[in-house]
Every structure is written in structure tokens, then in C-alpha cells.
Amino acid sequence: MKILVIGSGGREHALIWKLRQSPRVTKIYCAPGNGGIADEAECVAVDVKSLDSMVALANQIQPDLTIVGPELPLMLGLVDEFTRRGWRTFGPTRAAAQLETSKSFAKEFLQRHRIPTAHYAICDSSQQVRDALGHFHTPIVVKADGLAAGKGVVIAKSKDEAATVANEMLSGRMLGEAGSRVVLEEFLEGDELSFLVVSDGERVAPLVAAQDHKRVGDGDSGPNTGGMGAYTTRTIVDDQMRDWLLTHIARPVVAGMKAEGTEYKGVLYCGLMMTARGPMVLEFNCRFGDPETQPILMRLESDLIEAMEASIDGRTSDGDFKWSNDAAVCVVMASGGYPGAYEAGKRITGLDDAAKLDGVKVFHASTSKRDNAFYTSGGRVLGVTARAAELETAVQRAYEACAKIGFEGAHYRKDIAARALKKN
């Protein structure tokens, strides 16, 4: 089976690492991939912002299965177009992907289907923002409606600040078209949880839950990032909570989408806040999470291809994934300055030593390879991931591996999974 994976990050590296374990896979292409991925798949050039470019590539490769990492190709309608051309593709259509690509669509959908989420107001003008702010307590969460690569959410401490941020977004100065509509939202407190399922449009198969660490600094300080690390354990949610999340969130979302004529197939990522009032939906993503996928897939013991094919063919079932009871953790090593401006092209050392540690796998998020050496090529550079029977050991191993790796300006959080360790 020839597989085409679209994307270039740590998530795609983890997907490929797992796909290679399937006896059915004969060849994997990654477009565009990165230096580390090139060791495990054939990297081919593509412009992920251009549907034409991706169609032209698939025409050459004739993949038996296409898997999309990032949201942009899904928003461009890759699944619709590939499926129309007879290429089997895992993921939601453009219309179904609106659960991620439009926050106002997601909020109104949640409200229509009485799925728990924060109170909100959708605003298209400064006047609407002024009127709506009267109904909120501070802090207030201001969100751009469209895709903003993790920069579309601001937590405003005062109503004045919320109005200023909302107006900046509406003016197009801050985020362009993505901010031409804003969602104001009640601030929720609690632990965040990433709960992913795979759906065939009707049924769902849960993945093990994970927790991301979105802020750049220890103790959740500093600005938001794409995610600085994640962990998963057998106790992160118990069976009762998993059943609750399936019954009250994942299944109603899939049933609601089907009832509205926008059947949802592929991965549904539910970003949740576990509040005192119960779990509430913060956001949906229509794809695998990054970096959550790295530790999640390290615990997966069954064949990923089988579960993806079940989704495409409409035969997903509860038990499509088999999991190890082990814990896994991923620590992201980032370029100096990230999530702000950073320099690329720094030589990375120590990767071979890190890879020798028991249970450790270093996924490459943005690296390039020249003359047998790896160089940084983006903000999040590596996802140093470890699996062990106990979370404590997995965390120790991941940090041992990080200590062996170096590049100029490298930084990473020292407290990934620390709150979970304290609870144990």
C-alpha cells in the first residue's frame, strides 16, 4: 500500500513512524516533510496552500491512501477533491472541517445540540462588541473566527482591553480575514484535556486522552504557542469520564453533523476544559493534535491503517484502537525566541545519543538535513518523546534525552506533566 502524508511537523513524523509498523504499508511519501522525516519516508515537494499543487502530486504518486496532518489542506477541500477523483483519503470534507475553521460555526453548532461550552457572543462590528460586553464578567476571552495558527485567542483582563483587541481583529490589522468576525467568550477555569476520536460519520472510536501545555514558559507563563509538550497516561481520564465524554460530547457532535447534512469523518479533536461545572468544549480541531499525537501514538498497539480505513469505509467501532497501559510524554525543544521571531539554520547535536535511551523517540518538527547533519528550520524543532510503564520514568527519560541534545538558543519547558506527577 502506497501512503501519502501531507504536512511537515512532529505530528506527521509520529504518524509516519507508526504507519511504518503496519505490514500493509509498502511505501510512504511525505509532502513536504522535513529533514528527520526524510529518514523514514520519501519527502516530496508540495505547496500545502495550493489544492492544485496537492492534486498534481497525487496524480504522479497515485496513493492508495492519503492522510492529512494540518488543517489548511482540509479547509481548502482536499478530501472533497481527492475523493471525487477516486483517491481514498482520511479526514473530513471542507464543510465538516468548519468545526475547526469557523469558531462561530462551532459555537452555534454546540448551542443547537446542547453540548456544553462557554457562554459566547458572535460580533461582526465594534457596535456589536460594545453591546455584547455588557453581558460578560472579566476576564473575557476574545477569539478570531477563522484560522489564525494559534494566535487568534486573547484573554482580556478588562472590558476595555477586550474591546480594543476585538476592534483590532475586526479591522483586519491583527489577523487579516480570520478576524473579520470575532467570538467573545466566558473565561473557563480548570485543567485542559485533548480528547480525540476517529469517526466514520456515524460511530466513534476513542483515542487515549492527552494534555497539552500551550504556554511557552514553566508554570504556564508567557504567550501561547502551538504546544510545548504533552503527556498521556492510563489514568488521565477514568473509564467513567471517557464514557461521559463519548456520550455527551463526541457522539452528539458526530450525530449532529450527520443530521445537518455535513457528515464528519476522520479525527475529531475535542479541546476541553474540565471545569467545576463539568467538561466543556473550548474548541474543535478537525485533525490530529500536535504535539499530542506524538505521545498518543507511542501508546498505540493496534494498526493505525486499519482504523483509518474503517473510518473511510463507514465501519468504525468503539474498539478500533488497542492501547498500552504505559505512560508517554513529549517535550518540545524550540528555537530561541519562539513563539516570537527566531533564527533558523542552527546545527543540532546529540540526536544519536538521545535515541539510544530506552523508550525514547525523537520526532522532528522542523529540521533540515545537510551532509549527514541536522539543522533547525522552524519554531518548534523537535518533539522528544518517551514511553515507560510509569509517568515518572517517562518524564525522566524524556528530559535525559533533551539534556543530550543541543542547538544554539534551544529552549524547552522543564515542567511537562509536572502537575500530573504531583497528583499521583
Ligand code: AMP
Ligand atoms: P482555542 O484555539 O479556542 O483552543 O484557544 C486556545 C487556548 O486559549 C485554549 O487552549 C485555552 O488555553 C485558551 N482558552 C480558549 N478559550 C478559553 C476559555 N473560554 N476560557 C479559558 N481559556 C480559554
Ligand code: GLY
Ligand atoms: N496542540 C494543539 C493543537 O494541535 O491544536
